Amino acid sequence: MTDPVKLTADLVRCPSVTPQEGGALVLLERLLGGAGFECRRVDRNGTPNLFARWGGKGHGRTFGFNGHTDVVPVGDAAAWSVDPFGAAEKDGFLWGRGAVDMKSGVAAFVAAAVDFVRDTPPDGAIILTITGDEEGGASDGTVALLDWMAEAGEAMSACLVGEPSCPERMGEMMKIGRRGSVSAWFTARGVQGHVAYPHRAKNPVAAIAMLTARLAAMELDHGTEHFDPSTLALTTIDTGNPVINVIPASCCAAVNIRFNDLHTGASLSDMLRAEAADIAGETGVEITVETKISGEAFLTPPGLLSALVAEAVALELGVTPGFSTSGGTSDARFVKDHCPVVEFGLVSRTLHEVDERVEIAQIRQLKAIYGRILAGYFA
Structure with a gap:
């Protein structure tokens, strides 16, 4: 089984402050390629991006995940109690810049996708779009990936963005739109x-x-x-x-x-x-x-996609997530022009803060939820 905690730690150790790739996409491409995903770098204007697909191109049922490996600067490094890129594990948390936003989310959906196609190869395709430009100008990140997909005839039927979506408690909220x-x-x-x-x-x-x-x-x-x-x-x-x-x-x-x-x-x-x-x-x-x-403001009306995510969360955590459109912007604002999109991820409490950290148990829970989403989608 692919360990999402180890993968999160490996990603945190990559100093991928926007616009630096820092080795994060190289690491993911190696892992995904080894699991049978067809990978392609879709860099544009110096921005690093990764496209990965398992399954036939243009397949009628294609589930997508979207995320980013770039992070904001650490700020005053002396104010941190740990090495910002050390991925220390203590007190039940994994510490470091990007641990919450959103290397843990990327690690969880990559690990879930890799294990899913190995264990139960689906009748369909899985696409992962991972950018290095969400925290920056965002003009050459997910936008570049979607532009390339349109030219290459690649398409997702539905997409989940793995941004941290829960304010205080794991599973309490998913985003079905954004202001x-x-x-x-x-x-x-x-x-x-x-x-x-x-x-x-x-x-x-x-x-x-x-x-x-x-x-x-x-x-x-x-x-x-x-x-x-x-x-x-x-x-x-x-x-x-x-x-x-x-x-x-x-x-x-x-x-x-x-x-x-x-x-x-x-x-x-x-x-x-x-x-x-x-x-x-x-x-x-x-x-x-x-x-x-x-x-622009957008909304994915409650329906099959949001119900699929809510059911997976409820089965794994015993919590039914509420629907929200709160918070800032995310790359879902670009994906919504391509296919229906929702966001679900970890608790966002310490994102962008000094001593950013994620509860280790939540990373494993998130991988399990993403695995249930894939199983439900391809059932």
Whole structure:
């Protein structure tokens, strides 16, 4: 049997801080190739990606897993009580950067897939898509894999993303969708002047203050059946002005909106530009707006895929996971354009933290759950 704990430890020891591959995909390709998976590196613009398939190409029933081996930086290494890339095991936990997010998830679905095809070769195919660019810009990771799959005639019928999905207790939650994310940067340009003669200046700080106050007070919606209300957060206001007797020439601000399926990134970008235009008209201060849409809101309606995952969790843990669309973005936002997708993984409590760690028993539980999902799908 493939040990998911040992595989997690081996992956944690690979220093794969985005965009470095660190040996993680090389390790996985060797393991999967040895189990009969057809593997191909799908690197793009320096981003490392791995595609692996067991079974016939284009088979009608193809279950997919998606995940990433890249990790965020360790931060202050001196603040860690262990080597961030040492994969120490103590107190029932495996410690290290990426232990939760998400080398344990990758190890669990790789181990489950390898053992499944060896023990009960399915009437169908299994595809694993593993990227090294989820924690970075994400433009050449899962997106590149899906682009290559479309060109090569490869397709998944359904996909599970192995991101940590449970807030506090193993098995309590799966993600059936995600909120969208749009960021906006505002630059107000006025006329610099002496504070004693404000009538000779056009104060961009006042304009930005009016704009951000108006945005912060907005109620975007009341939520939907599967989504909480959309939120807008002010993230910075900056003038770079070191003195108090000068009205500066410019001032900047930024906001981020996490939105539900009542909106699109484009509709919210238009709203932000309209609000900025209103304030510019009221104050006479020019305000420019730049926006970036990181992902659209999406939902995989409860159905066969979510029921399959819920049944596997209940059989293994005696817990029925709730459906959620909370949290940040994940690569499921790209997979949802390819096939139905849900997310289920470990407890997310320490992801990205100093002394990131995963309960060892949970890694084994996750492998067992993924094995039950495969068995149920190909039954």
